[in-house]
Amino acid sequence: MSTPSYSPASTTRNGFVLAGFIVALVGLLLSFFGGGVLLGIVAIVLLIVGVRRGSRSGMSTAGFVIAGVAIVLSIVVLGLGFAAGMAAQQ
Numbered sequence: 001m002s003t004p005s006y007s008p009a010s011t012t013r014n015g016f017v018l019a020g021f022i023v024a025l026v027g028l029l030l031s032f033f034g035g036g037v038l039l040g041i042v043a044i045v046l047l048i049v050g051v052r053r054g055s056r057s058g059m060s061t062a063g064f065v066i067a068g069v070a071i072v073l074s075i076v077v078l079g080l081g082f083a084a085g086m087a088a089q090q
Contacts, residue, residue: 016050021063027070036074043067
């Protein structure tokens with residue numbers, strides 16, 4: 001009698017989704033200094049590539065949300081900084 005062989009569940013790993021998530025997190029941290037716009041866009045591009053490769057997971061959804069928040073927050077911070085600079089000149 002032979003024992004059945006069990007293989008681990010098939011999980012597809014996608015480096016683009018992980019990279020996009022990490023870049024989105026770094027962009028969120030840098031958005032307080034205005035750097036979130038560029039990193040947010042890079043994260044969205046990486047996440048789109050990852051999703052098109054077939055890895056639609058919770059991490060990709062979270063990455064999209066974090067990247068969007070980083071972009072919006074960075075734009076707000078840059079706008080407030082510009083407004084404060086204009087007010088200081090007057």
